[in-house]
Amino acid sequence: MKIVIVDDDCLVTGALKTILEANEDVDVVATGLDGRDAVRLYGEHKPDVLLMDIRMKNMNGLEAATEILYAYPEANILLLTTFLDDEYIVKALRIGAKGYLLKQDYASILPALRAVCSGQTVFGMEIVSKIPDLIRNEDGFDYAAHGINEREKEIIRLIADGNSNKEIAAELYLSEGTVRNYLSSILNKLQLRDRTQVAVFYYQHK
Structure with missing residues (x-):
């Protein structure tokens, strides 16, 4: 499973890379720091899943996801953020992101990546419970x-x-x-x- 990780916090990126690559079937092929990196790296590597933060400088994750999905409708994008923001959740759903998880829930990241890679859509329980009131x-x-x-x-x-x-x-x-x-x-x-x-x-x- 080829993964690209994009997050403006190098410590988070490094930690995720280490955690994920402890699994033999996971290969983090590239990492980036903002949405522009995400667009470029997706085009270069065509990963099975793009794991991306939302709040980043230059271009945020939602903007990058919109651009990527326009060019590559089949793209699997899993958004990972610290913020349980209603507006972000609605936008993520509408642009076609395959998942939205909170960074605090590290244990769910790998299962979510596997699920998204297999064609499923994954939203953390905190997000799912808010959907009826948001949309x-x-x-x-x-x-x-x-x-x-x-x-x-x-x-x-x-x-x-x-x-x-x-x-x-x-x-x-x-x-x-x-x-x-x-x-x-x-x-x-x-x-x-x-x-x-x-x-x-x-x-x-x-």
């Missing part, structure tokens, strides 16, 4: 136009409420296998990757 869109979304039926809409709502497949199955008197099939259909119709994106999508279009 509102007054315009109703036409689910029917995307082939989403009423049962699938109900499953989307239950996923957004944090229910597992087992809990959804019990609530709707379905088998877990049927719920999994519905979820696969929902992901396909809405072009989403995982249940976290389903939850985010629901609150964005509520």
